[in-house]
Amino acid sequence: MSLIDSLPRHRGWTVDRVVPVAAGGVVLASLALGRVASPRWRALTAFAGANLLLYGVAGWCPASLAMEAAGLPRKSDPH
Numbered sequence: 001m002s003l004i005d006s007l008p009r010h011r012g013w014t015v016d017r018v019v020p021v022a023a024g025g026v027v028l029a030s031l032a033l034g035r036v037a038s039p040r041w042r043a044l045t046a047f048a049g050a051n052l053l054l055y056g057v058a059g060w061c062p063a064s065l066a067m068e069a070a071g072l073p074r075k076s077d078p079h
Contacts, residue, residue: 015067016075019055022063023048 030044055061068074 013072014075015064015072018067018072019061019064020052023052 026048027045030041030048033041034045051061051063055064
């Protein structure tokens with residue numbers, strides 16, 4: 001078995017996958033906008049970071065609640 005075969009496989013989109021992906025997109029977009037448009041866009045970077053911290057500590061953030069309300073499932077199996 002190779003190293004690639006031993007890596008975990010993608011098994012669909014869940015709240016637990018989408019929250020960090022969406023936050024990463026927001027961070028990259030706000031940093032780019034802060035560079036070309038206005039430095040005030042970098043406040044959005046701080047907001048995304050605070051929400052990621054809340055999600056990591058409490059297990060929820062406003063985005064995760066919205067995603068669950070939209071019907072996105074939570075990861076039920078830790079493997």
